[in-house]
Structures are given as structure tokens and as C-alpha cells.
Amino acid sequence: MIGTLVFVLAFLAIGLSVVLAAMRSGRPPAGSKTETRATRRAWGVGLGVVIVLLGIAVPAVVLITNGDDHASQGIGGVELTSAQTNGRALFAKNCATCHSLAGSGAVGRVGPDLDTLNGGDLKPAFVLDAIQNGRARGNGQMPADLLFGNEAKDVAEYVSTVAGR
CATH class of the missing domain: 1.10.760.10 (Cytochrome c-like domain)
Structure with missing residues (x-):
């Protein structure tokens, strides 16, 4: 049960990250401040770190909670x-x-x-x-x-x- 919940939450987080990244791309409106290259790079690195952490954390949590600990329950x-x-x-x-x-x-x-x-x-x-x-x-x-x-x-x-x- 916990593994399923973590799995769903991880994909929600990835989906929201993709949506937010898509919303940030494209041309900025006229008269607005443009992002610097460092800001865009920070966003890219941050998104990459989140995806890698979820890629490691989700399987780790599932492996930890999905043991044989229920074998003795009738x-x-x-x-x-x-x-x-x-x-x-x-x-x-x-x-x-x-x-x-x-x-x-x-x-x-x-x-x-x-x-x-x-x-x-x-x-x-x-x-x-x-x-x-x-x-x-x-x-x-x-x-x-x-x-x-x-x-x-x-x-x-x-x-x-x-x-x-």
C-alpha cells in the first residue's frame, strides 16, 4: 500500500515538474525581465536532481517496505x-x-x-x-x-x- 502511494506521488511530482518547466519555456511577454542563463541552468539542474532523486528514492522505499514481513500474517x-x-x-x-x-x-x-x-x-x-x-x-x-x-x-x-x- 505504501509502495503504491509513493509511486503515485512520485509520478505526480514528475508530472508537475514537467508542466512547470513547460510553462516557463517560450518567449517572455513584452516588457518583462528575461531570465539569465544562470537561472535557466539552475532550473534545469534542479529538475534533473529531482528526477534522479525520485528515480532512486521511489524504488528504495518500495524495496524497503515490500519485504517478507507479512508472511506470518494469516x-x-x-x-x-x-x-x-x-x-x-x-x-x-x-x-x-x-x-x-x-x-x-x-x-x-x-x-x-x-x-x-x-x-x-x-x-x-x-x-x-x-x-x-x-x-x-x-x-x-x-x-x-x-x-x-x-x-x-x-x-x-x-x-x-x-x-x-
């Missing part, structure tokens, strides 16, 4: 632990094609909508059981053992944290 402003953040990435890779989950922007149609399953109140143990055993004990559409160990636990923690929010 839907609704929920702060995610590092395990849950890892679970979000694993969910996107392994589960989002089948399941819907607003926290990941997933809109799968094969498996159940995890935001509404159990009224949106999914316990980590329930999700972990589904990951380890599949549904219908591996004979349903969801196969067993999609993930193992800490990866399965991370996904279970993530889904239980953001489901229904």
Missing part, C-alpha cells in the same frame, strides 16, 4: 507461528487443489470446504488424522500419508488456526 490478522507459516506453504502445494480454504485463497472442488467443515472449528488432531489416514481409511478420494512428520503437523496447525475465519 487471514483476519491472525499471527502465524513459523510452523504455521510453513504449513500454509505446504497446504498451498499439497492440499489447495482439492480443498477450499479462505486463509490460503484455495478454491478446490474435490474435497470439503475446510472453512465450513465442522462449523469451521477444525481441531489439529482431526486434520492430522485426515492427512495421515486419508478419508475412508485411504480408500476414499483423499489418499493416506500425503505428508509426514512435522510437515503434517504444520499443515494441521495452520488449517486449524485459519479455518472458518
Whole structure:
């Protein structure tokens, strides 16, 4: 958001500079004082400095404010632990094609909508059981053992944290 605002303001400043420079060019009205060469040179150098500074400042501000600092934020402003953040990435890779989950922007149609399953109140143990055993004990559409160990636990923690929010 800040990057966009800075970007727009920078282009407004450049546009206004161009308009002002255009208004200053041309013949002066009869009887008015003419600008000296030094004044015109100062305007040109000043305009050049402004453009160069904006060319450096705008990308610098965008790079500074556009970091990975939002990676630990889940839907609704929920702060995610590092395990849950890892679970979000694993969910996107392994589960989002089948399941819907607003926290990941997933809109799968094969498996159940995890935001509404159990009224949106999914316990980590329930999700972990589904990951380890599949549904219908591996004979349903969801196969067993999609993930193992800490990866399965991370996904279970993530889904239980953001489901229904």
C-alpha cells in the first residue's frame, strides 16, 4: 500500500515538474525581465536532481517496505507461528487443489470446504488424522500419508488456526 502511494506521488511530482518547466519555456511577454542563463541552468539542474532523486528514492522505499514481513500474517490478522507459516506453504502445494480454504485463497472442488467443515472449528488432531489416514481409511478420494512428520503437523496447525475465519 505504501509502495503504491509513493509511486503515485512520485509520478505526480514528475508530472508537475514537467508542466512547470513547460510553462516557463517560450518567449517572455513584452516588457518583462528575461531570465539569465544562470537561472535557466539552475532550473534545469534542479529538475534533473529531482528526477534522479525520485528515480532512486521511489524504488528504495518500495524495496524497503515490500519485504517478507507479512508472511506470518494469516487471514483476519491472525499471527502465524513459523510452523504455521510453513504449513500454509505446504497446504498451498499439497492440499489447495482439492480443498477450499479462505486463509490460503484455495478454491478446490474435490474435497470439503475446510472453512465450513465442522462449523469451521477444525481441531489439529482431526486434520492430522485426515492427512495421515486419508478419508475412508485411504480408500476414499483423499489418499493416506500425503505428508509426514512435522510437515503434517504444520499443515494441521495452520488449517486449524485459519479455518472458518
